[in-house]
Amino acid sequence: MRTSWADSVANSASEIAVSDNSSVPRPTRSTYVPPHLRNRQASDAPNLPGPATERATFTGTAGGSLGSRWSSDPPKPEMGRPGPGYGYAGAVAGRGGSGGGWNNRSRGWDRREREVNPFDDDVDDKTDDAEQAFSEQENTGINFDAYEDIPVETSGENVPPPVNTFAEIDLGDLLNQNIRRCKYVKPTPIQRHAIPIALSGRDLMACAQTGSGKTAAFCFPIISGIMREQYVQRPRVARTVYPLALILSPTRELSCQIHDEAKKFSYQTGVKVVVAYGGAPINQQLRELERGVDILVATPGRLVDLLERARLSLQMIRYLALDEADRMLDMGFEPQIRKIVEQMDMPNRGVRQTMLFSATFPREIQVVYNCSIRLASDFLSNYIFLAVGRVGSSTDLIVQRVEFVHESDKRSHLMDLLHAQRENGAHGKQALTLVFVETKKGADSLEHWLCINGFPATTIHGDRTQQERELALRSFKTGKTPILVATDVAARGLDIPHVAHVVNFDLPNDIDDYVHRIGRTGRAGKSGLATAFFNEGNLSLARPLAELMQEASQEVPAWLTRYASRAPYGGSKGRRSGGGRFGGRDFRRESSFGKNLDYYGGGNSGSGYGVPSSNYGGGYAPGVTSAWD
């Protein structure tokens, strides 16, 4: 059932109280309160944990809260969730918190001591002036005005209503403290909607631009849920670890970024976050895992490696999150993801909670395609679809330009842009510019050419070592090399503050990739510029690009409109993934109309992509994308 935001609010009270997924044996996290916290007021929250509160970790051992991390008491990292490396059985803690694990107290102490303060660290780590200068704006200056008008669509059964403040959500005192430390004042639209849904235990497919607070939207409920568990009795198998949550992402850098954020959110909650990805020595990651893991952030290849070595089991996974899920489920990744989700020891959908997040969700990922393959529906159970209007990519926060540039003129044209930018920039400094190219070789050669022409550039792509990739990213972020030439490895999810300009030196073939790429600028409500070099090689993109720009109230050059009208039917996939200002649409409805099942054969909605066909019964009429328009 498609419901609008307003409908959700109207229906709210009855629906949220009941766990909506009655057919699924899943704890109703939204309502559960551990016994020791019942009748307890929020005002009981302790002060920010500091050295003074540390003692409570060891004086409170006899309390009924043993084994639970859902507590305003300082966390007890060891209790109730012994990592396999600890040498005592999960059953000990599982008995409801007898003091069984206390011979490990020094180890627990050590771990607390060793937990680096990610907030202080943040300051130390970013030694560059730019970061310091921007940091205030970064944390508190999120342009929330830009968020106010954002349209939201939800569909699915019994959608929990959104919240307006973090205070309305019972995330737990410890997590709330970290939210304050992050200086998050109020939830972003995706957070307002996704967090209540996730907390109610429902599966979720969410469309929202990265940079709009997606990571927190799935991390908060996961961390909160893990803290709520009274205890989790995990199997004890030598050298095998059993995380409770798995977060998958398509690139190593993105996994690192999610890990860094999740560490902040889980600081001093006792919830342990570990990252695993390829291109880095596996031994260090293994050691980290052995020290205990609740939330594992990983790229698929390294994860499969760990599973095959039996150093990791997915048996205890309760939460599965796929970031950039459209990429994770596309042709290249699908077999690996299927292996991880369906052919290892992961609990079935419905048993675990599954959340897919992306800026775009092509219909072929949502519904049947290739006759038999189901993607999202294989992984999700009675899910809620949530689409939050794009922050930036399709609004006027990003100015999109398209220029007709012949292949042979691209370099000199780029040079002109960079020169102009440098002259107009403050103090003659080059603004951070991200240049996307098609191939790895092309990236190297363009980087070299820029460097010998006086523009400090670096490059990131899959042929570089992980060390080189990370160095390049750092060098770009700090402004040491203000130009980064990148392949699509950098297209998704990467949160690089202060990217002023994204240049599509080579346009992608898929409009969704274009959306992801330009989303590297104009983040968190800030403005940005995106310039595309278009020529005869990009004809298939003419129509979807012209439409996208038009929807975003961008100036579409007349020549592009002409190309678009001449273009053969369809974009790269014969559709636009989003209607209007939305990052996507729930295609379940359409698929339920029997006569509309030929859409993947190319015969869909003859009126064009993005515009629902006449027999589509949803809330979109042609030209009307939502009640907010």
Next chain:
DNA sequence: AAAAAAC
């Protein structure tokens, strides 16, 4: 066709 993702 390219890119990404394990050793």
